[in-house]
Amino acid sequence: DATLRSLAALQPPYAPREIHVLADAAPEPLPGLPQLRHVAATTLAAQAQAINALTATGSCSWLLCVEAGDVFTPAGLASTLLTVIDAPDLRAICTDELMRDDEGNLSALLRPDFNLDLLLSMPAGMARHWLFRREAFLDVGGFDPAFADAAEFNLLLRLIDAGGIEGFGHVHEPLLITPPQQIASKPSEQQSILCHLRHRGYEEARIEPTLPGCYRIHYGHRATPGVSIIIPTKNQFRLLLRCIDTLIEKTAYKNYEVLIVDNGSTEEDACTWLDGLEAMGNPQLRVIRYPQPFNYSAMNNLAAQHARGEYLVLLNNDTAILREDWLDAMLNHAQRPEVGAVGAKLLYPDGKIQHAGVVLGLRGPAEHPFIGESPDAPGYMYRLQVDQDYSAVTGACLMVRKSLYEEVGGLDEEVFKVSYNDVDLCLKIRTAGYLVVWTPHAVLLHEGSVSQAREDKAVMEKKALRFLGEQDAFYDKWLPVAAHDPAYNDNLTLSGPAFQVETNPPVAWNPLTWRPLPVAVAFAADQAGCGHYRIIQPAAAMRDFGLATADVCHRYLSPVEMERASPDTLVLQRQMTEDQIKLQKRVARFNKCFKVAELDDYLPQVPRKSAHHGTLPKDILKTMRKSLTLVDRFVVSTQGLAEMMQGMHPDIRVVENHLPLHWWADVKGERQTGRKPRVGWSGAAGHRGDLELIADVVEALSDEVEWVFFGMCPDKLKPFVHEIVQPVAIGDYPGRLASLNLDLAIAPLEDNTFNQCKSNLRLLEYGACGFPVVCSDVRPYQCDLPVTRVKPRFKEWTEAIRMHVNDLDAAAKAGDALREAIHRDWMLDEQYARFWLSQWMPD
Structure with a gap:
């Protein structure tokens, strides 16, 4: 019922053309849903067959399957339909979702764009509630009844088999509100993955369930290619020795060489050890000298030229191997032809997460998500525990095919000498058409920025300038990509901790691919x-x-x-x-x-x-x-x-x-509410000089009127003021000003350069409340508003005030006339808002 009611609330053109309920019994007819049809289908297999038949004979262009109880969001459906209208090349589209628990609390499932490895690793999070283009659905035979409890996942894999990973769209807007998902491993999912892998040529692949609903794929590569591990270093002998010792002792995969790139070490222990290593002439453990100023990119590029392996591993010297299968885990993905780079899970010495992928645009050009979290935490959508595609991974431990490294130009040693070279490399690899995979199954320790703590202030300031320059260079090259990381979601924050919903976006959310307004x-x-x-x-x-x-x-x-x-x-x-x-x-x-x-x-x-x-x-x-x-x-x-x-x-x-309409259109003060005429002024600390113009006037008339000051009141005037009103928040100001119930308002203004440039805003505010006004005869107030203007002389001020307070009926009429003029000519109505916008926009 909830599902159908949410559909009944939709108006054309967003209402679906056909609605088919697959169940034992027909639902009660609902007004507004003449397109509702019932199809008797009791089992999942029967439902899959029925959907295939309905799609084959129906006239709709797109197909979406939902469960009873799922509720459509109007904005989500509108955004989705606007996307499909303008997407002739898409075969299937996923959206985001909201989940409501039994207590009514909502949580968000904000997916990345199509992510092959996340789809395979965690089907439950990525393979439900897709919209399928009818032609694409029918071309691959529709749902397979043999995989009915994983029908969408199985279909997606067959679409990939038929046409690759292109043609899958994503709308960054929740389409449905669903009950919490029950995640469990399914034999049908595992069998679907195996069929898909067999189609791709991985005859010896096997699936390892790791967590409920999560799978690790072992691709079963037979080859054991050579790997060249490149380690840049300078001094820091203790760290380097730990890195090399753990590498040799804890690496099960043996077909590798190590290339240590020394950037001019000067400390005795490091120099002695490196010289001795070089003298040994061990072909598996070589030292390459780079005596120029530190340039991380150039050091790695130099070593890559000397590398003999088919694959390169860029490895920082402050890392240590924790699990002996780390190299196997990286090669498991690196040997796939569609994969260009592979990153690892890196932990701080305290065991917390240091690296689990890189999110573009996060708190700058790019940043690590999940920093400081437990390595056993699931992460958002289990993303700390499963293989997935990212836009980039850190160069602290990065594997790449040597030929591809050379094809994309390696690390950029001119523009990104120290920072963002790894992210730039990954984006070049993705631009070349390859995936960048992060795996949680290759686990290393990484200290992170160890050397910087010992450097003096001048060096750190120079580094900061260099870092800002490389940030700007990254934006110059990759800003459009960084703004919409396909491995992230536009509804997730860029300014706070990663994978949290952005609850305070700096600009309004626009899920549309086009702009209806400036x-x-x-x-x-x-x-x-x-x-x-x-x-x-x-x-x-x-x-x-x-x-x-x-x-x-x-x-x-x-x-x-x-x-x-x-x-x-x-x-x-x-x-x-x-x-x-x-x-x-x-x-x-x-x-x-x-x-x-x-x-x-x-x-x-x-x-x-x-x-x-x-x-x-x-x-x-x-x-x-x-x-x-x-x-x-x-x-x-x-x-x-x-x-x-x-x-x-x-x-x-x-x-x-x-004047803004919602503030000032309906405010109006009352008249003659005091024992004596109420005469008032409103202003703040910046208007002290203006008040001094009439200080003697305030004193002279204190027995004739009730002076009311709103905001500031100088100490020397307080004995003569009947009422002092404290400042309020600006949104409350119009109503509070009107509530002063003034019979007359005054607006003194010094005649100086600053004030000659001011506006008549104070007259507008007084007039909107219906207060008649006596003001200084200065340029800002020399407009066409019906107010009384006076020169900065005691006699003129007192005579003008007495003229009004001695005839309050005439004063009230003057206030009404002023209010009418302001409502006619000085409100921020649609016409003036349109003019203001025209001055903000290019001609």
Whole structure:
């Protein structure tokens, strides 16, 4: 019933054309499901035969099998259907899933893209709820009734047999909510694997169940090819000796040679040992000298030229062999023709995980998942315990066919001398059409970064610069790949621990392969007034009116996050420090989208009496000029600000502040609620100089009105103020301002360069509450709003205030007129949101 109800809720074009229920008894008819049909089928084999017959005679293009009780998610089905419409080359598509336990708790099964070795190792996690293209399904004979309890898995393997591993898609969106999966080993799965392996020519292959539902495949290779193990080293005699001793003592596979690449060791014990080893002339244990500056890539490439083996193993000197079958386990995969590189499970000395594959884009260009976890832990989807394909594995222990190593150019000794050379190598191998396999059955110890702890600060700083350079080089070459690692899932975090669901994505999730709306990413400099009025609320209006996908960030996105977002435009608010410019330059280097700078105040001349004076960089004009060279457009809030910034950028646009509808449309204060007329002011620490303009006015009128100050109140004015209202969160500000129930609001403003560039925002806020306003007669307030403007003279201020409070009915009408003008011309409605978006987007 739950399954059918979830289907009944779907509207065309997302509703399925045919629904067939295979069961003993027919389900109760449901309104909205005229396409529902019942097929009597009691056994799994009978159901497989029935599905084959229905598919052969039906008219649908795609087939999906679900169990009773599985619930469709509307977003998942919509995303899946939009994918299949535009996927003529796909033969089958998998999706993600949610699982609900008996207590209603949900967990996510977020799969990687098609992963041959994970499919074979753990069918339960990878081989259910696939959509099959009808033609592909029928071409291989449909479901095999003999494998009915593993029908989808068996079918997938036959599709691979027929057409290789191409044509399998993945939608990164949960399609179904299912009960928790009961994972168990099945003879039908093992037999399906054996049939598949026989088809691929592995006549002596055998299957070893390791955990429930998990299998280790022994491919049964007969050949025993030579292996050249390359170990770069410098000094660190204790580590090197342990590596060599355990290698010789604990390696069961004997057809190997060891090539030690010495990078100019200077410590006596290491030099003596290496010299003695070299003098022995042992062809299985050779020393190669590399006296140049440390270059991990060049050292390995040099050794590869001297290697005699058919396969190479890149091995760090701070490793140690733990299990004697490690080389056999790696050769088990390396000898497969479709495999290009193989990585191992590496453990820290305390036994915790150091390496179990590499995830692209994780906390940088690439990072190890599962660091610090127990080696016996299952890992996400049992991925710590089963063979699988990754995009990359670490070069601390990596096996590769020598001919392929040479074909792809080995390690890049020019660009990646120390870091990311292993990841680059693996990606070159994948680009050449080969798989990169990680196996948990080759287990070694790896210290990791042992030498760095002993180096001085200057050396470490130089290394840090080199590391950043190699990071940037990696992004230059592989950023599109790193943003969507096929061995990971786009719903999993890139910023936190690997294989955890991203619960706070920096930008909105878009599972579609196309874009129905423009995409903007905007960086808000704060979450206070400027951030909200200039970035957060305009972006929200663009989203609410369906104009754009506009995401707001409060930190710079990493290159990988920016690549994932791939915005049409990037808006950067208030960029004024050298650190911000460095980040801007990185963004500009890796993302070619349209870039907009945004500014709300003339920061080079903050008033001396402002609390913000002295907090900004002294050379702010210089840094702002640098920042503006990195953007395509400069958007400011007022014409005055645009004039002051003239010459700073060739394309300056003015977008004036407007009030967000959901904050200001429905607020309105009450009138005449005090014993005396209530006259108020709202402001913060930055407005101290403005208040000093009217300090004597406040004192002089304190017996005639109830002064109400919202936010800041200088100590010298407190004796004359009737009510002081504490600041509130900005989302509560409109309602709290209206609740002051002012009969008159005042807006004093010093006449200085900074204020001449400001906007009329305070008038808009007062007016939205229905408060009449007396304000300074300065440029920001010299607009067409019906307010009373006065010069900075005591007499003008007192006369204007008394004029209003002595005729409260007239004051109320003035407030209504101001509110009407603001609602008509100054709200952030759809029309203005559309204009704002046009100024963020390229022409």
